[in-house]
Amino acid sequence: MMASNIKMENSLAFARIPPWVKAKLRPIAVEKIQQVHDWVETECIPAERIYKIQLQADRWKTPAIIHELRKKAKAQGLFNLFLPNYFEESPGLTNLEYSCCAEIMGRVYWAAQTMNCHAPETGNIELLAKYCTPEQKRRWLHPLMNGDMSSAYSMTEPDVASSDATNIGIKMEITDKEVIINGRKLYGNCQYNDEMQLFILMGCSDPKNRSPWNRHTTLVVPAKTTGLKQVRNLTIMGYDWAPEGHGEYIYENVRVPLENIILGPGRAFEIAQGRLGPGRIHHCMRLIGQAERAFELALVRCIEPLKKPRGKLIGEFDSNIERIADMRMTIDGMRLIVLNAADTMDLQGNKAGRYAIAQSKIMVPNALLKVIDEAMQMYGGQGLTQHTPLPEFWTYARFVRVADGPDSAHRHQVGRDQMKTATGFRKRAEEYTKRYQELCKKWGLEPEEFWGIV
Template sequence: MDFGFDATTNRYRERLLEFMDECVYPAEHAFHEQAAGSGWSPPPMLEDLKAEARSRGLWNLFLPGERGAGLTNLQYAPLAEIMGRSPAIAPPATNCAAPDTGNMELLAEFGSEWQRKEYLEPLLAGEIRSAFAMTEPDVASSDATNIATSIRRDGGEYVVNGRKWFITGAMNPGCRVFIVMGKTDPEAPKHRQQSMVLVPRETPGLTVRRGMTVFGYDDADHGGHAEVVFEDVRVPVDNLIGEEGGGFAIAQARLGPGRIHHCMRLIGMAERAVELMCRRVLTREAFGRPLAQQGVIQDWIAESRVRIEQLRLLVLKTAWLMDTAGNKGAHTEIQAIKIAGPATVEWILDKAIQAHGAGGISQDFPLAALWAGARSLRFADGPDEVHKRSLAYRELKKHMG
């Protein structure tokens, strides 16, 4: 394993660091002010940032092959980390934001020719947004086989009925299509009951009911998280993605890269938290000496550095394995980073917040919002407990007769 940056990675890193310093960090205050006044629409300045990123060749970096930048997971990892330092701005500005990244990967791999033309191409161009409708309020969605939304075949159409929630990006008016997971055959083997269909936003019977808050944040700057109701929603059978009964397998294929992308960005969030913590404690005094000289503060800083380096190495190993052995070959490591990443960064953010005093929980610093984001990732793409259950079973299986 060689985790050194190659020439391609270094070129992109230099460009991206310049973009962050020249365009993203200076825009943060105005961006969040615009977000507060623009409802569920993205802040107007985002389009300028997108145009600037694209002009610098910083576009679709997440996607391998000719449709994207052609980078490997190992090459993309340090770039996603940099973008994670300003997660509300840098990922959408470079067209590398969830859930669109996962949806683009899904359509690129499983979509039909017309589906790719109709939805993948405008997503790649940053002209529309999309949503992935999987989680439901009435069942334990941590077990994807529990998904209860019905997708029933009726002649040349599918009829969709069900309720979803925490559907990221759905409040954004630019979200033009939903990838909906539901049951096409409740009598099939449990991992072959589910299918996925494309449902355009304007389809009769689809109602975006309300935005869901996350620890009080509406996350409007990236389209919010909606409760969505499907009542006798009809779409042509051509809107089926892949084959009937293939929904569970497609979901697993989609979530693998998404999980590592989240963890890559989390490292950037942690690095920014440590920087803010160090600057803060060097400028504040308590009990007659700078906070930076307090033993407990030094312990937080040292422990944060150790945890970041450990997490980064695990993420890079996972990226390398995904490139060399495929997503299935990296299954254990993907689960490990999904368990370790949010919890590790949540701990670091908590210490940075504590070092900032009341300011740490205020809107004057990004720490509270970053903490809410890290904490929510212990649910997104599967809760910790599900990953631990699966990971433990894989370990036990090695020793079974």
């Protein structure tokens, strides 16, 4: 393994990475983190307003600057860094190493897109890399990894509680040569944007199967298939999130060939389980970067010489000094949670990482919403306008509480798992009581009630 020439202690790219993580970074990761940092600082942050102006010209066309940056990023080896090193298609980083890159990407909402590391692509690429045949990989995985097209993940429906995927009801009738699909779907990127060329769709193909886990199938639907209609774009908290958006779709006798089924009929839950990996916390990794930027904007405002209410700088008020301290500690705490989840997946696999993933999904967006909110407050009115990216940061953090499964559902799962440990603790408490009673006898004392167990 070649050593890296980069000195972590001298580079801003590593300033916030905890020592235990720095100690684990391999030279290839040190190089990539520095590269991603330089990329975001020089190519993305200064271009934020250019992106917005270009997007105004056509809301459903990816701005020219993104195309140019994607070409350059690819040439610099910055594409698909998210795909963990156990995939043959991976550029070679671990989840922990990628977390450090993703945080930096998060500093600009669309920076991940310039490096082909954005949602839902990351989850979809992981899914296709894991479950597709070589021929399916050639048709869908390779063009997606190449950045030649983009994709959508389509599970949620308007008429059922989709956080419980056994409810998914869009009909998939499987004949001997094709699958006929009828129903409605919500979300999934907009096909108004020409680059969006395929949906990974989960539907119900065997509603009478005795096991609710074997009733569903996952398959690929090309975006321009006859019978598939986008009804509208769904705004999210008033924003259209163009040029990707979130579509509402109707499927009317949509026909796709059997070769488009992934893994096999009735195996959607196996696939959904496989999708519960690192893709689940990429949003959280990037949110840390957004929160860092919100924090930096607050600091900048704290010493803005033009803003002196009551003759004092914003940062001279004790309440704001305390706010800054709380923001700093919250971000650092949330980073540890995300890095721990990534490391757990690397060391023990995605299944063992389930709790750490849920912990990230529940705690990180909620805590960072508060950080961004405080930054907006310290900024004053302009913190809520297009003068800063703060409103978009806040909205993004808010939607991460729901997208990819609501935090309430994760909390429910964590609580249920914890309840399973109660019997063990009860037994331990009984042992303590028994020992206490023995000690009382030895010392001639009358035993009292002990932890509610007498």
